Amino acid sequence: MFRCTAQTGTSQTTDNEEGVRAVKALTIVICSYNYERFLREAIDSALAQEPQLTQVIVIDDGSTDGSHAIIASYGDRIIPVLKANGGQASSYNLGLEMVDTEYILYLDSDDVLYDGAIAQVVEAFEHGNYGKVQFTLSVIDGQSRPTGARVPHSQPPAECGALLRNGWLYPSPPASGNAYRVSALRRILPLPQATRRGIAADFFAIYGVVLVGKVGVIDRPLGGYRVHGAADQPGAKPTAHASLSIANSQDVAEVVRAFPQRWQALRELVNERLGEQLPEQAMDFSYEKAHLCMQVYEAQWSRRWHWIVFGSRRYFRSILSNPFWTLRKKFSAIALTLLCLLPLRSVSDHAIRYIANPLARGTQDHRS
Structure with a gap:
C-alpha cells in the first residue's frame, strides 16, 4: 500500500544538552497531495520546532507533481511515506498507526507552524488533562502574506463535549491548529474507508475527540492557515463569486x-x-x-x-x-x-x- 523510506518501528529519541536520552513528545504528520508550491515551507516550519520534542512524518498521498523530489531532499531529517492516492482519511489513519509519541498534530501541507509552537502545545498538555489542545491560526494568503484575520474567532470552554452532545459544534481552528493526545484520538480513529467518510477527515478528529477528553485552548497565533485557490496561481483571474x-x-x-x-x-x-x-x-x-x-x-x-x-x-x-x-x-x-x-x-x-x-x-x- 505504501512505501516508507525510513524505519518507524522504534521509539524516537534524542540527546539533550546534558546527555540524557529523552523520548520525543509529539509527532507532526504532514499530509500532502499535489501541494508542491507550499510543501517545502510546511516541512521547514515543522523542522524548526524543538528537535528534542518533535519528530516529523511526511505522508504523500500519491502526488503527481514535484512533491516527491522535495520530500527526498530532506533525507533522514524527516520520515517520508510515499503511498498510493487514498484520500485524507487514509493519510490520517496511517499517520496515527505510525506514531509512537504521546501527542500528534496533523499539519496540512499548505499551512505552517510558527517557531516555538510545539513547545507551547506540549506544555499545555502537561498542565492539563486534555484530549486536544487547539491554538489560534493567523490567516495567510497564497504568497504567505498575513491578511490580518485569525481563526477561530471565538474560543470554546474546556468541557465542550456536553454542548456537542446537544448538537452544537464548538469553535475550532482548521486541521493544522489542533494537537491530540494519541490515546484519546485512537478512541475515534481510524476512520472507515468508505467514500463518504473519506472527505474532511479532520472533521471527525476535531469533533469526535471532545467526547473523550477536554479541550485546551491557546488563544494566540502559533501557526498560519493559508487561504488560497486558483486565483493565487500565476496568470489566473479571480472568479466572480470567489x-x-x-x-x-x-x-x-x-x-x-x-x-x-x-x-x-x-x-x-x-x-x-x-x-x-x-x-x-x-x-x-x-x-x-x-x-x-x-x-x-x-x-x-x-x-x-x-x-x-x-x-x-x-x-x-x-x-x-x-x-x-x-x-x-x-x-x-x-x-x-x-x-x-x-x-x-x-x-x-x-x-x-x-x-x-x-x-x-x-x-x-x-x-x-
Whole structure:
C-alpha cells in the first residue's frame, strides 16, 4: 500500500544538552497531495520546532507533481511515506498507526507552524488533562502574506463535549491548529474507508475527540492557515463569486451539501466507537450562513425580505442561542445581517461577503 523510506518501528529519541536520552513528545504528520508550491515551507516550519520534542512524518498521498523530489531532499531529517492516492482519511489513519509519541498534530501541507509552537502545545498538555489542545491560526494568503484575520474567532470552554452532545459544534481552528493526545484520538480513529467518510477527515478528529477528553485552548497565533485557490496561481483571474468561499475551494454550495453528510457520518462513527447517540441535526453558524448566502446574495430585494422573514429561523437561532459567542458578537452579527434588507444591492452584497468569508476580509483589502 505504501512505501516508507525510513524505519518507524522504534521509539524516537534524542540527546539533550546534558546527555540524557529523552523520548520525543509529539509527532507532526504532514499530509500532502499535489501541494508542491507550499510543501517545502510546511516541512521547514515543522523542522524548526524543538528537535528534542518533535519528530516529523511526511505522508504523500500519491502526488503527481514535484512533491516527491522535495520530500527526498530532506533525507533522514524527516520520515517520508510515499503511498498510493487514498484520500485524507487514509493519510490520517496511517499517520496515527505510525506514531509512537504521546501527542500528534496533523499539519496540512499548505499551512505552517510558527517557531516555538510545539513547545507551547506540549506544555499545555502537561498542565492539563486534555484530549486536544487547539491554538489560534493567523490567516495567510497564497504568497504567505498575513491578511490580518485569525481563526477561530471565538474560543470554546474546556468541557465542550456536553454542548456537542446537544448538537452544537464548538469553535475550532482548521486541521493544522489542533494537537491530540494519541490515546484519546485512537478512541475515534481510524476512520472507515468508505467514500463518504473519506472527505474532511479532520472533521471527525476535531469533533469526535471532545467526547473523550477536554479541550485546551491557546488563544494566540502559533501557526498560519493559508487561504488560497486558483486565483493565487500565476496568470489566473479571480472568479466572480470567489469572495463567498468559506475556506479553500469550499464555496457556499459545497458547505450546504457536505455538512449534513459529515454530521450524519460523525453520528454513525460515534455510535460505533463510543456507543453514544448524537442529535439528528447539528447547529453550526458556518452552515447556516452558507444558507443565508445562497438565498440572498445578488438576489432581488423582495426575495431577500421573504427569506429573512420566512426562512431564517435556524440562521438566527445559530446566532442568538450560540453558547460560544458574547452578546456583543451576537448583536454585531444580527446588525450586519439586517443590512441585507436595504434596497441598495451593493450594500446588501457587501454585507453578505463580509458574513460569508471573514477569512478573506484582509485578503480582499490587500488585493484591492
